[in-house]
Amino acid sequence: xxxxxxxxxxxxxxxxxxxxxxxxxxxxxxxxxxxxxxxxxxxxxxxxxxxxxxxxxxxxxxxxxxxxxxxxxxxxxxxxxxxxxxxxxxxxxxxxxxxxxxxxxxxxxxxxxxxxxxxxxxxxxxxxxxxxxxxxxxxxxxxxxxxxxxxxxxxxxxxxxxxxxxxxxxxxxxxxxxxxxxxxxxxxxxxxxxxxxxxxxxxxxxxxxxxxxxxxxxxxxxxxxxxxxxxxxxxxxxxxxxxxxxxxxxxxxxxxxxxxxxxxxxxxxxxxxxxxxxxxxxxxxxxxxxxxxxxxxxxxxxxxxxxxxxxxxxxxxxxxxxxxxxxxxxxxxxxxxxxxxxxxxxxxxxxxxxxxxxxxxxxxxxxxxxxxxxxxxxxxxxxxxxxxxxxxxxxxxxxxxxxxxxxxxxxxxxxxxxxxx
Numbered sequence: 001x002x003x004x005x006x007x008x009x010x011x012x013x014x015x016x017x018x019x020x021x022x023x024x025x026x027x028x029x030x031x032x033x034x035x036x037x038x039x040x041x042x043x044x045x046x047x048x049x050x051x052x053x054x055x056x057x058x059x060x061x062x063x064x065x066x067x068x069x070x071x072x073x074x075x076x077x078x079x080x081x082x083x084x085x086x087x088x089x090x091x092x093x094x095x096x097x098x099x100x101x102x103x104x105x106x107x108x109x110x111x112x113x114x115x116x117x118x119x120x121x122x123x124x125x126x127x128x129x130x131x132x133x134x135x136x137x138x139x140x141x142x143x144x145x146x147x148x149x150x151x152x153x154x155x156x157x158x159x160x161x162x163x164x165x166x167x168x169x170x171x172x173x174x175x176x177x178x179x180x181x182x183x184x185x186x187x188x189x190x191x192x193x194x195x196x197x198x199x200x201x202x203x204x205x206x207x208x209x210x211x212x213x214x215x216x217x218x219x220x221x222x223x224x225x226x227x228x229x230x231x232x233x234x235x236x237x238x239x240x241x242x243x244x245x246x247x248x249x250x251x252x253x254x255x256x257x258x259x260x261x262x263x264x265x266x267x268x269x270x271x272x273x274x275x276x277x278x279x280x281x282x283x284x285x286x287x288x289x290x291x292x293x294x295x296x297x298x299x300x301x302x303x304x305x306x307x308x309x310x311x312x313x314x315x316x317x318x319x320x321x322x323x324x325x326x327x328x329x330x331x332x333x334x335x336x337x338x339x340x341x342x343x344x345x346x347x348x349x350x351x352x353x354x355x356x357x358x359x360x361x362x363x364x365x366x367x368x369x370x371x372x373x374x375x376x377x378x379x380x381x382x383x384x385x386x387x388x389x390x391x392x393x394x395x396x397x398x399x400x401x402x403x404x405x406x407x408x409x410x411x412x413x414x415x416x417x418x419x420x421x
Contacts, residue, residue, distance in 0.1 A: 006186060010194035013149055013182050014201030017122045020179035021147035025119045029096040031174050032143050039170030040088040043135065046166060047081045053158040054131060061155045066129075069259030069318040073129040074156055084135040087386040091139045094384075097403050098145040101412065112414040117407045119145035121203035124195045125388065126217060128153040128209035134163045136379075136386035137206075138181045142171070144406040147180050149202065151195055153209070154187035161185065196221040206401070208389045211316075226401060228366075228392035230316040231261030231344040233374040236333040236359070238350035239272040243280070245371055246349045250281050252373040253347065255288040259318050261390060262345050262367075262377040266313060267324045268333045274301060274326045285322060294324040301326075313340045330355050334362050341365055343392040345377035366392050366399035 104114035141148035164183035253264035293308040379387025384402030397405035
């Protein structure tokens with residue numbers, strides 16, 4: 001496509017999305033749930049075809065030298081296809097937020113004032129590699145009464161187009177316009193520039209991908225953006241930690257899956273227990289092929305550790321590398337996290353209730369955990385059915401963005417002929 005053709009194409013998508021948004025905003029819960037169920041069944045029915053389409057994407061991605069973390073995100077298996085379908089079924093089983101009314105109170109004038117939850121309208125989602133986002137985002141937008149324009153990465157074009165057909169099938173079978181979910185068919189990057197400036201048609205942009213992509217969109221968008229830049233997640237092992245829990249949590253947080261934003265990239269350990277506990281934790285990590293980059297004290301204790309630079313403590317590796325620092329207690333740990341983290345997810349391992357409460361109160365991140373792996377920071381694990389992304393912003397939505405994060409509130413007023421005097 002030429003730039004002009006791309007502009008016309010995106011403009012047509014925007015107009016269609018705006019029209020479809022009015023239909024889906026007024027759709028009843030039964031129709032939306034039917035659509036989700038039909039889509040889930042279609043995905044399971046076409047499992048082999050989806051994996052075949054994904055194979056084409058993987059072959060091209062490997063030929064183009066796509067990095068290992070993105071290849072991991074791109075890959076579909078029977079299990080991940082099943083999880084896509086399961087996520088849609090779970091979303092169908094959630095309460096419909098649209099039209100919910102709450103916080104009613106009578107005012108001195110006699111009017112009754114409350115709030116109603118409503119859709120955002122049209123959402124533009126830009127993402128790299130992950131074909132599961134196509135299903136998750138479609139499902140959440142349908143249930144929350146929003147239309148959506150999905151622009152996946154060129155590396156997943158075959159699988160995304162295959163999924164789009166199944167989504168359209170499910171929508172039409174439920175009597176809803178297929179334009180509720182539109183997947184951009186061109187891989188021309190000009191389409192992204194158009195999407196993030198279509199303020200007449202699109203109400204919010206959600207980018208999911210690398211830091212460079214999200215920074216570009218945040219800088220260039222003329223539409224509000226729900227974003228996170230990266231996931232530099234921490235695990236802090238307190239002096240009152242249970243050793244078995246600490247070993248399991250650190251290992252799982254770092255090694256269960258390397259290429260995700262909720263993987264731990266930094267380990268902090270209380271100096272009181274570092275000499276005894278750090279070697280045992282390091283043995284677990286080194287045994288899984290993880291390179292440790294540590295402070296001077298870490299390097300004294302762990303001979304295999306490499307000296308860390310200050311930049312290491314700010315880095316989301318998405319690789320078999322972890323930064324490590326020995327700190328003098330809870331206050332130093334919190335100070336380090338609040339200085340270096342990306343405000344995504346942090347976890348403390350401790351049996352001290354007071355210390356745990358302090359950590360929960362003072363760590364400024366979108367998910368803060370006690371005695372749990374950072375890998376739980378996920379919409380599915382939080383019972384949201386799926387997530388549109390994990391927001392490290394503080395306005396509108398924070399943490400995994402599920403149904404409520406794709407809605408807003410408007411005030412509603414009941415009167416009985418009341419007039420203001």
